[in-house]
Amino acid sequence: MVTVSKYFENVWKSMYSTCVGMRITWRYLLQKPITVQYPDERMPIPNRYRGIHYLEQEKCINCLACARACPIDCIEMDAVRHGKELEWISFTLDYQKCMFCELCVYPCPKDCIHMGTEFAFVSEDRSEFVHDLLSYKGMSRDARTRMIEADKKKAEKAAAKAAKAAEKAAEDAKGGDAN
C-alpha cells in the first residue's frame, strides 16, 4: 500500500513541481529583459571611471611628473621651450602597456591629466595603441601671440635699455666735454 501511495504521490509531485516551475519561467518571460543593447544604448558610467586619458594641454607645463610616476613607463612627452611658452611635439601614452592605475593623475602639479569615461579603443594595428593625447601640435595661437608680445616687450625693454645707456653715454660725453 505504501508503494502505491508513493506512486501517486510521485505523479502528483512531478505535475505540481512542473506547474510551479512553468509559472516561474512564465513570469520571467513577461518581465522586461535587463540586457543593455550596447552599441545603441550604454550603461551609465561612473564619474571616477578610469578610462582613456585626456589632457588639458593649455595647462600642461611639460614637467614630466606623470611620466616619472608611471610604474610601467608608458607616458612619453616632448616639447620645446620658448621662454614661458611650450612648442609641443608629442605627448604619447602606450595603451598596450597602460594598466589604468591612475598614478599619473595624482602627481600632476597643474592638475591637467585626467582619466576619462571612454573605454572602447579598437585598432587594427598595434602601433595605433600608442595614443597621442595632444589636441594640437606646436604652439597654440594664444601662446604664439603671448610669445610674440613677450618678445616685443623684451625687445622694447632692450631698446629702452640701449637708449638709456646711449643717453647716459652721451651725457657722460657731454659732461666730459664740459669738464
Next chain:
Amino acid sequence: MSLSTLALPLSLLTDPALKLAESETPEVAEAAAEMGELTSGTNLINELLMLAPIPDFVPGWAIPLTAIMIGVAIVMGVVSLNAMAGTWLERKVSGHIQCRYGPMRAGWHGFLQPLADGIKLMLKEDMIPIGSDRVLFVMAPALVLASVLGALAVMPLSPDFFFADAPMGLFLILALTSTTTIGVIMAGWASNSKWSVYGAMREAAQVVAYEVPLGISLLVPLIVAGTFSLTEVSEMQSGMFGIGGWLIFKNPFMFPALILFFIAVLAESKRAPFDLPESESELVSGFLTEYSGIRWSFFFMEEYAAMFLYCVVTAFFFLGGFNSPLTWLFEDGGLLPNVILWNVAAFFTIVVKGYIGLFVMMWVRWTLPRLRIDQVMTMGYKYLTPISLVCVLGAGIWEWGKAALLG
C-alpha cells in the same frame, strides 16, 4: 486489420484513382471504394493543373507528376520555413525567459537571423570524419529528413488543400516519424565517435520506451472520434464558436491523455527534458557531434518539422483541428459563409495551434532540467505506459456507457 488495408494508404499518396482500379479482392475493393470517396477532393494542385491549357504533346502522366512535384516542393518549403521560424522562436523564447532579448541585430528583432544562420551553414565545410562509414554517414541526414517529409505529406494545410488525405493518416504519421530513429542510429554509428554512439543508443532506448505511451494515449481520441483521418477528425469537431466541438471536451479522459501524449511527444522529438540523445553538456551533442554544415542543419530541420508535426497532430486529435472562432465565422451556415476565407482561416488556425504547441515545448524546455537516463526509462515504462492504459480503459468505458445510456 489486414495487411492490404495498411498498405493502401501508402499507395494512395501517389494517385488514388490509379490504384483503385487495380484492387482485386472484394474486401480491398470495398475499402478502396470507401477511400476513393474520402479522397475525391485529393490534390487540388492536380485539379488546378487540369484547368490550365495544356498542349497536346504533353503526355497524360506528366500532369499528376507535376502535381506531385509541386506538392513535394511545398512540403520542403514548409519544412525549411518551419525550421527557420522555429529556431527564431526558440532563441527569442529562451532569451526572454532568461531576461535577455535573444537575436536583435539582423532584421526586426533578429527576424532574419535564421537566414544568416542558414547561409553560414551552407557555406561551412562539409566534414566527414576519417574512419567513419561514409555511405551511412551521408545517408543518415537524408533518411531522417525524408521520413519527416513523408509524414508531413499527410498533414492537410486546409480542409480543401492537402496532398494526400490518407484514411489512415495518423497511422502513417506515427509509422514514418518513428523511422527517424533509424537515421539517428545510423548517424551515431557511422560517425565513429563514442559520443555519437552513446547518443544513438540513448535515442533508441528512449524511442522504444516512449513509442508505447505515445500510441496508447492517442488511442483515447481515436476511441472518441472513431477515425484515423486528419481531415475527418477535424470535420467532426466543428461546434459552437468553433470551440464547443473539440474532442477534449467530449470525454473526461481526454485531458490526461493530452498531457501523456505531450510528454511522450517531448521524448519522441528529443526535446528537453528528454534531450539525452543530443545533450550538449554531457555527450557533446550526441549523434550530432561529427556533423557540420548543411548535414547538421538537416537534422535540425527534421527536429523542428517533427515537433511541428506532433503539435499539429495534437491540435487535430485533441484541440479541434481546423476549428476555431475564426473558421466558425466563415464556415457553411456561419455568419459569413465563404469557402476561400474559410480555408485561409483554417490554415492560419492550424499554424497558430501548431506554434502554440511549439511554444509550450520551448517553455517546458527552459523550465525543466535534463533527466537522467534511468529517470527517463522509469517515467516511460512505470508511469506513462500504465497511466495511458488506464486512460484508454476509462475512455472506452465512458464511450460505451454513453452509447448504452443515450442510445
